[in-house]
Amino acid sequence: MSHQKNCSHQWTQHAPFIPNWVRGTPSPKVCPQPIPPVSPNPTFPSNAILQMCTPLQFEKSGPNSVVVTVSIPAESVITLPTKALEIKLIKKNLKITQSHFLNCVPSEPGIPHDTPKLFLEGFVRKDIQYSEAVHQTSTTVSGVMKDFLVDIPISCVIDLGKHLIFPPIYYDQQKEYGFANSITLPSGCLSNNLPEFNLLSRQFYNQSPACQLLFSQINEMDHALDRLPLQGGPLEECTFTTLQEKMIILIQLRLTFPTQINYPDDPCSCHPKKDKCSDLNLLFNKISTILAKLNRIIKGPHVALLLLQNKHFL
Known part of the structure; x- marks a missing residue:
């Protein structure tokens, strides 16, 4: 043992040096982070029913665009931060934040048929x-001007009716398939049922129409709900903080679709492959030619000669 202690290659690790001021410093206390409370039930919107608006005007403005004019009623209650003596000016701007087009689903005969809808959301600044x-x-009032900014949310659903045929909806598809393979079971029987799952999935990405705001008009009426007499002021002068406003918002939109839209009663839109428009135009041209020839026969001096010249039209 004494020989091993005197070996030059033997190395012993010493304990690390720790200063006294480190030993005397207490370890910091780590406060546990509060866990946010978990709501047992999800939060639902206070009003899930949206008002339906019928367009005042709905017309086709191009091969793949329509112009929709709609009137949206709105009502809100606004509370001012301080007591107001009089409203001097109200500036308004309409902002459209979301527009979602929901096309009608094709239905079979005997099943009720729905109409396309346009969901609109925005606010009035x-x-x-x-x-x-x-x-x-008792005879005068002096005051200061105040400014208050508020956003009034609006939302509605526009019924686009059944006067136009919009681009169809392409649905996703999934198909399962298998292979004919045989395996030998322990009993000697053959089976084609293998533990496999083969699936072919197809997904189509339908394009939404582009929505452009062309015109807006806001007609409003404001009423003070909590009018109180102005203490020490002139007669009939009152102050208020709560306003109830009613608005009629007139909006004109242009919807531009990625493909062409048609009328349901248009013979060219029902069967485009048969090219009915070309056939009708050709028939009208032949009828016009025959009528012109007959007019010349009736008015011309040489009736017999014209009849011989035009016998192939009769």
Whole structure:
């Protein structure tokens, strides 16, 4: 043992040096992070029913676009941050944030048929400028101008009717297939049932139409709900903080689809492969030629000669 202690190649690791000030410093306390509460039930919107709006005007403006004019009623209650003496000016701007087109699903005979719908969402940006009384007498009132900005959300569903045929919907497909393979079972029987699952999936990406806002008009009416007399001010002067407004919003939109849209009663749109329009135009041209020839026969001096010249039309 004494010989092993004197070996030059033997190395012993010493304990690391720790200063006294480190030993005297207490370890920091780590506070546990609060766990956010988990709601047992999901949050549902307060109103899941949207109002249906019938277009005032609906017309085709191009081979793949339509112009829709709709009137949307809206109502809201606004609370001002301070007491207002009088509304001086209200600036308004309409913003469309979302437009979703839902095409009707083709149905079989005897099954009710729905119409395409357009879901609209947006808001009216209102900049309310009002006066606030700061000093009043029995005959005068002095005040300051205040400014308040608020966004009024709007939403509706536009019924596009059944006067136009919009581009069809392409549905995803899944098909399962297998292979004819035989295996030998322990009993000596043959079976074609193998533990396999083969699937072919196809997915079509339908394109939504582009929505463009062409025109907007806002007709509103505001009422103060909590009018109180102005203390120490002139007679009939009142202050308020709560406004109830009613708006009629007139909107004109242009919907542009990626492919052409047609009319249901258009013979060219029902069977485009038969080219019915070309056949009708050719028939009308032949009838016009025959009528012109007959007019010349009736008015011309040489009736017999014209009859011989035009006998192949009769």
